[in-house]
Amino acid sequence: MIVRATLVRIALLSTALGVLTSCSTVGSVGSSVGGFFSHRDPNAEALNAGADPRQVAGKPASNPSDRPKVLPVASQDINCPEVSVADGGAALRVGGPENASVRYQFNIGDTARQCDPAGPGQAALKIGVAGEVVMGPAGAAGTFNAPLKITVTRANDNTPVFSQTYRVEATTNGVAAGEFRVVTDPINLPMSTLQLADVYSITVGFEGGTGGPSPTGHKTRKKRTAG
Numbered sequence: 001m002i003v004r005a006t007l008v009r010i011a012l013l014s015t016a017l018g019v020l021t022s023c024s025t026v027g028s029v030g031s032s033v034g035g036f037f038s039h040r041d042p043n044a045e046a047l048n049a050g051a052d053p054r055q056v057a058g059k060p061a062s063n064p065s066d067r068p069k070v071l072p073v074a075s076q077d078i079n080c081p082e083v084s085v086a087d088g089g090a091a092l093r094v095g096g097p098e099n100a101s102v103r104y105q106f107n108i109g110d111t112a113r114q115c116d117p118a119g120p121g122q123a124a125l126k127i128g129v130a131g132e133v134v135m136g137p138a139g140a141a142g143t144f145n146a147p148l149k150i151t152v153t154r155a156n157d158n159t160p161v162f163s164q165t166y167r168v169e170a171t172t173n174g175v176a177a178g179e180f181r182v183v184t185d186p187i188n189l190p191m192s193t194l195q196l197a198d199v200y201s202i203t204v205g206f207e208g209g210t211g212g213p214s215p216t217g218h219k220t221r222k223k224r225t226a227g
Helices: 002-020 042-048
Strands: 083-085 092-094 102-117 122-135 142-154 159-172 176-185 187-190 200-206
Touching: 083 102, 092 142, 102 142, 102 159, 102 200, 122 142, 122 159, 122 200, 142 176
Parallel strands: 083 200
Antiparallel strands: 092 102, 102 122, 122 176, 122 187, 142 159, 142 200, 159 176
């Protein structure tokens, strides 16, 4: 029985590790990270596959004078950069500094990224961010928006190669949190190595963010009735 229980734990751990290697998660807003991106078409991926002779080894040529064959690059061969949340950019609070004066607050809850080959020496990077808007004590139901910035930076000289601000929008009825989600169009990047995590970094965050905890709403008091 002890051996069997140990095997079950190992199997569960292996499954968990397999899930974690495919995404970068910051909290949860009740949505699956895997839902950010549509399922890839294997045929389309094969047509768009690139090759990096310095990283992907093929079978040796039968004739020594022939060039070595290079295998196509697949998505799983690419070490995609992780997504980091900018300092203070995890939340954006609107209203006064005190909890009682907060109208609403946006929070980042989930992030994801996907790297696909886009031709020889090229990679296509997609980035997804999801989160929610919660109502503060001074707020009311409605639709709200906030500026969310996504940046891809080249590591060797700290130069942004992609930077764009998205206007995310979410609606709340004043009780339940409203959700938002944004996915970038494919961002084409030079791929001199399959270790893209060593070449680029990804940062997301609200512009002018506060990074504070969600506001605490007021508790409604019951009116006393005359007896």
